[in-house]
Amino acid sequence: MTEPIAPFSKIPLFKDFYYGFIPNKPFYLPEHYPNLTNKTAIVISPNSAVGSNVVKLLFSKDCNVIAIVKSQSLADSMKKKITKEYPQSNGSLTIIGMFDVLDLTLIKPICDKIKTILNGKAVNIIIHNSGLTKLRKSEKESKQGIESVFQINIMVPQLFQHYLDPLFLKRDDVSLKRIVWVSGSSQLLGGSEYDNFFIDYDHTFDNHKNNSNTQKRPSSLTIYGQTKDGNIMQAKAWAEKHQKLVNKLECVSVTVYPGNLTTDLHRDHDWLKSKPFSLFSKDGIYGAYNELYAALSPQLTTENQGSYIVPFGHFEKPREELETALEDGTYMRFWNLIEDWIRDFTKETM
Numbered sequence: 001m002t003e004p005i006a007p008f009s010k011i012p013l014f015k016d017f018y019y020g021f022i023p024n025k026p027f028y029l030p031e032h033y034p035n036l037t038n039k040t041a042i043v044i045s046p047n048s049a050v051g052s053n054v055v056k057l058l059f060s061k062d063c064n065v066i067a068i069v070k071s072q073s074l075a076d077s078m079k080k081k082i083t084k085e086y087p088q089s090n091g092s093l094t095i096i097g098m099f100d101v102l103d104l105t106l107i108k109p110i111c112d113k114i115k116t117i118l119n120g121k122a123v124n125i126i127i128h129n130s131g132l133t134k135l136r137k138s139e140k141e142s143k144q145g146i147e148s149v150f151q152i153n154i155m156v157p158q159l160f161q162h163y164l165d166p167l168f169l170k171r172d173d174v175s176l177k178r179i180v181w182v183s184g185s186s187q188l189l190g191g192s193e194y195d196n197f198f199i200d201y202d203h204t205f206d207n208h209k210n211n212s213n214t215q216k217r218p219s220s221l222t223i224y225g226q227t228k229d230g231n232i233m234q235a236k237a238w239a240e241k242h243q244k245l246v247n248k249l250e251c252v253s254v255t256v257y258p259g260n261l262t263t264d265l266h267r268d269h270d271w272l273k274s275k276p277f278s279l280f281s282k283d284g285i286y287g288a289y290n291e292l293y294a295a296l297s298p299q300l301t302t303e304n305q306g307s308y309i310v311p312f313g314h315f316e317k318p319r320e321e322l323e324t325a326l327e328d329g330t331y332m333r334f335w336n337l338i339e340d341w342i343r344d345f346t347k348e349t350m
């Protein structure tokens, strides 16, 4: 378990939160992106203003993009729209449907499909874009009975990464190797009262099927914040776990706060809470600019391993206690804990 957290000033939290609404201008834009011929990117859950723009921009630069969305009809219409918009692209676009991350058993078969599509070629870029702030009214709880925000934001990227590692950590094209874990300013709201990885285990993660006391859970905003803390720890832990190969292949694993954006993320929140946020937010394409800064900018090197990139293209420290967690080994213990929790789904080999 982690060391108890030392008292710290809350003033920087306000400063960082405020910064999200008045960020500096993006300076790394599509005209600066390299041509991505023969490069392959995997974008998970791009059915959003952020993710769909990421897919479009990569495809427009001749990248081979493999995207994964919830349904086959969505996959088909997305593909039709994007290929029509960029008929000149020399890249390829494969969109896999039937993917609902509220069921963890679906991830391995999707990765098998990706392996078949790759046909031995390496993956260059992985963007973990899935995110949920609150279970939608239209959706059921996770098939495995796990708290849904935690499952989608933490367990899904780590489980995907488990099966994508052998496809990514390959030597055949090492000119660009990036993993982007998507966090957010909500890392500031993670809740410091829980000193075990900032998490209230007893009420947050316990499987509902084991009758955990869900009434005592922290608010969905606090859980969302905890998961965004977790994404920052995952970026650094993944690189450390594979350190030898990561250094050899010059892979870079970072977390991005895409910006405060008018996307569908807040669709099931009260109007009174989401409206003021959207009034001061930017269009989703700005989130794509920041994710693609992390994925493509030549400014990033292995020196930036585990960095936190805020809008736009700006390196920042996460909140103070999280910074400590990135130094005292907590991040690695967090990674190992999640490895234990996804073990039931990582038993099969590809």
Ligand SMILES: NC(=O)c1ccc[n+]([C@@H]2O[C@H](COP(=O)([O-])OP(=O)(O)OC[C@H]3O[C@@H](n4cnc5c(N)ncnc54)[C@H](OP(=O)(O)O)[C@@H]3O)[C@@H](O)[C@H]2O)c1
Pocket (backbone or CB within 6 Å): 045, 046, 047, 048, 049, 050, 051, 069, 070, 099, 100, 101, 102, 128, 129, 130, 131, 132, 152, 182, 183, 184, 185, 186, 257, 258, 259, 260, 261, 262, 263, 264, 265, 266, 284, 287
């Ligand atoms: N918007 C912001 O202000 C903001 C700020 C900081 C960080 N972020 C992060 O940025 C990322 C992109 O978010 P966004 O703003 O573009 O929000 P969004 O429109 O809600 O996108 C989230 C993505 O996750 C997918 N997703 C959610 N539940 C899923 C499920 N059960 N199965 C499969 N896919 C599922 C969504 O697909 P469906 O639409 O098909 O459900 C969507 O593609 C997220 O990681 C979010 O946490 C956003």
